Amino acid sequence: MIALNAVAHNYENGHKIGFKDWQVDDGSQWLLLGASGSGKTTLLHILTGILKPRQGSVVINGTSIYDLSSKHLDQFRGRNIGIIFQRPHLIKSLTIKENLVMAQSFANLPTNLNRVQEVLASLGIADKKDAYPSELSQGQLQRVSIARAVINRPTLLIADEPTSSLDDKNAAAVLELLIDQSGINQATLIVATHDKRVKDAFTNTYELS
Amino acid sequence: MSPLKISWKSIWSKPLSSVLNIILIAFGTGILTILLLASKQISDKLENNSKDIDLVVGAKGSPLQLILSSIYYIDFPTGNIPLKEAQELARSPFVKKAVPLALGDNYNGVRIVGTDSNFVGIYKLKVKEGKFWQSDFETTIGSSIAKNQKLKIGDTFYGAHGLTGSTDIHKTHAYKVAGILTPQGNVTDNLILTNISSVWKMHDHEEKEEHDHDSKHKEKEAPEIQNKEITSLLIQYRSPMSVVMFPRMVNESTNMQAASPAQESTRLFSLIGIGVDTLQWFALLIMFIAAISVFVNLYNSLKERSYDLAIMRTLGASRAKLFLIVITEGIMLTLAGTIIGIALGHLALEFIGSNQESSQARLTGLILLGDEAYLFAAGLAIGIFASIIPAVQAYRSNISKILSKN
Numbered sequence: 336m337i338a339l340n341a342v343a344h345n346y347e348n349g350h351k352i353g354f355k356d357w358q359v360d361d362g363s364q365w366l367l368l369g370a371s372g373s374g375k376t377t378l379l380h381i382l383t384g385i386l387k388p389r390q391g392s393v394v395i396n397g398t399s400i401y402d403l404s405s406k407h408l409d410q411f412r413g414r415n416i417g418i419i420f421q422r423p424h425l426i427k428s429l430t431i432k433e434n435l436v437m438a439q440s441f442a443n444l445p446t447n448l449n450r451v452q453e454v455l456a457s458l459g460i461a462d463k464k465d466a467y468p469s470e471l472s473q474g475q476l477q478r479v480s481i482a483r484a485v486i487n488r489p490t491l492l493i494a495d496e497p498t499s500s501l502d503d504k505n506a507a508a509v510l511e512l513l514i515d516q517s518g519i520n521q522a523t524l525i526v527a528t529h530d531k532r533v534k535d536a537f538t539n540t541y542e543l544s
Numbered sequence: 545m546s547p548l549k550i551s552w553k554s555i556w557s558k559p560l561s562s563v564l565n566i567i568l569i570a571f572g573t574g575i576l577t578i579l580l581l582a583s584k585q586i587s588d589k590l591e592n593n594s595k596d597i598d599l600v601v602g603a604k605g606s607p608l609q610l611i612l613s614s615i616y617y618i619d620f621p622t623g624n625i626p627l628k629e630a631q632e633l634a635r636s637p638f639v640k641k642a643v644p645l646a647l648g649d650n651y652n653g654v655r656i657v658g659t660d661s662n663f664v665g666i667y668k669l670k671v672k673e674g675k676f677w678q679s680d681f682e683t684t685i686g687s688s689i690a691k692n693q694k695l696k697i698g699d700t701f702y703g704a705h706g707l708t709g710s711t712d713i714h715k716t717h718a719y720k721v722a723g724i725l726t727p728q729g730n731v732t733d734n735l736i737l738t739n740i741s742s743v744w745k746m747h748d749h750e751e752k753e754e755h756d757h758d759s760k761h762k763e764k765e766a767p768e769i770q771n772k773e774i775t776s777l778l779i780q781y782r783s784p785m786s787v788v789m790f791p792r793m794v795n796e797s798t799n800m801q802a803a804s805p806a807q808e809s810t811r812l813f814s815l816i817g818i819g820v821d822t823l824q825w826f827a828l829l830i831m832f833i834a835a836i837s838v839f840v841n842l843y844n845s846l847k848e849r850s851y852d853l854a855i856m857r858t859l860g861a862s863r864a865k866l867f868l869i870v871i872t873e874g875i876m877l878t879l880a881g882t883i884i885g886i887a888l889g890h891l892a893l894e895f896i897g898s899n900q901e902s903s904q905a906r907l908t909g910l911i912l913l914g915d916e917a918y919l920f921a922a923g924l925a926i927g928i929f930a931s932i933i934p935a936v937q938a939y940r941s942n943i944s945k946i947l948s949k950n
Contacts, residue, residue: 376947376948377948380944380947380948383858385857385858385943385944385947386944405862405863406862406863406864409857409860409861409862409863410860410862411860412858412859412860413859413860413861414860416858418858420855420947424851424852424855426550426852426855426856427557427852428550428553428554428556428557429545429550429553433545433553436545437545437550437856437859438859438860439545440545440546441856441859441860441861441865442859442860443860446545483859
């Protein structure tokens with residue numbers, strides 16, 4: 336379970352933003368809605384332990400993440416949180432397989448090539464495992480970035496505008512994959528978006544004002 | 545997947561700039577390696593060749609020239625000295641051992657040295673095959689000559705007038721190889737040794753052609769030798785006292801000069817040293833430029849890679865790990881450059897050595913010096929120096945800011 340308690344943040348320019356409390360049950364699927372500039376990315380960074388809020392706490396599975404040391408927070412994130420960005424940023428110098436193995440080793444987990452194979456197969460890109468990111472299409476890259484996010488079976492899967500740079504067909508496919516993968520890996524899913532195409536797929540929404 | 549592998553793959557993903565950095569560092573290290581090897585070998589050789597010789601007496605002129613011609617056999621002799629005066633000096637109480645030298649001829653550029661058995665003693669020579677020269681026109685040759693000129697015991701050859709060149713050949717007498725020396729690791733490996741009267745006879749043959757076949761007579765020609773000349777006299781002192789007295793005596797009371805090999809070698813080396821110093825600074829400058837190039841390369845790639853590094857943080861990599869990844873990349877580049885540079889330096893010096901005309905001072909690249917460890921350390925230091933700032937930046941980067949920019 337994920338809980339957001341009395342979180343508020345100050346921007347560098349002095350602008351203040353507060354977030355209403357939020358309880359996310361295990362395995363639930365949420366939509367995080369808000370116009371550009373409403374603090375969507377800020378909230379996602381706070382949720383994922385990237386940005387320490389001025390006040391309030393974030394508790395994931397009983398761990399108040401900002402009470403952890405920097406090193407332990409990085410490791411906690413690597414093991415428990417999978418993040419999918421708007422654009423699929425993969426390490427260009429590494430093959431698809433190596434990108435996924437890297438995610439395992441950064442989380443201090445042993446290399447598990449069966450898991451890599453399994454995840455890639457479930458996303459339909461098993462044949463690309465020895466290709467480099469530059470050899471893949473945008474849609475394939477987005478699948479790889481989903482694979483990287485779920486490789487360590489995270490409890491929380493967070494996607495930041497995963498569909499906004501994709502056409503209708505790919506957007507629908509990616510959304511389906513996200514929902515599928517969160518189900519397969521029993522992960523809680525939060526999708527932040529202002530993309531209207533996505534709304535219908537979710538029942539739970541957290542709206543920023 | 546270790547940070548090492550990530551750095552390794554990162555280097556390979558931009559081969560052009562990596563190769564440029566490696567070349568720059570290899571070039572600097574290569575020059576330093578050559579300087580290190582060459583100056584060590586030259587100073588070793590200078591020392592080795594004059595080890596047991598305290599003083600050289602020869603005709604007036606440049607003392608350095610006298611040393612070069614009589615100890616290292618590279619320059620022309622200063623002139624000749626009367627044998628009679630030389631013998632008087634040799635009998636002086638200050639002198640323990642005196643070795644007369646008569647230079648003037650060569651065989652294919654190899655100097656033919658007329659001397660006596662004291663030469664064997666002062667250089668501690670041993671024969672590998674055959675024997676030392678005894679009668680006229682018998683020679684004992686250095687090990688390198690036997691190899692390079694393909695001479696063996698019993699072979700004959702003609703000497704040519706002068707110290708190089710083979711235009712004016714003395715056809716009247718042929719030298720015969722009587723023995724081959726064991727390798728000494730000094731200048732004697734490249735000399736042809738014979739007795740003094742052979743050298744004289746080679747040049748006086750017109751006057752004495754009739755006597756030439758009468759070898760029994762020659763042994764007892766001592767009075768005739770009195771007005772002969774030799775090139776120089778190598779001297780070993782009897783006691784340390786001689787250092788003060790003897791050279792002054794020679795320089796003041798005779799019209800010959802005395803030169804100390806140790807002193808002149810030091811002077812020579814300090815002259816070469818200026819060139820070595822200049823090159824050393826040049827090499828250091830190249831290394832410095834290489835360091836800056838590695839720095840710029842890493843710094844620029846860090847800008848491109850800041851997003852990559854931020855992603856790595858979101859995947860669970862700690863700050864320390866990012867620091868390690870960046871610094872490993874810099875160290876790998878410079879270390880590769882250093883190793884290649886050291887190897888190139890050795891190869892280049894071996895190449896230079898094999899193309900050298902003068903066999904007396906041949907350099908080789910096939911030795912490894914302990915000092916090269918310093919080059920290694922320097923390579924490591926440059927790697928750290930060039931990558932520490934980018935690495936610290938990677939450590940400090942604010943990933944939330946980087947990620948929200950996109």
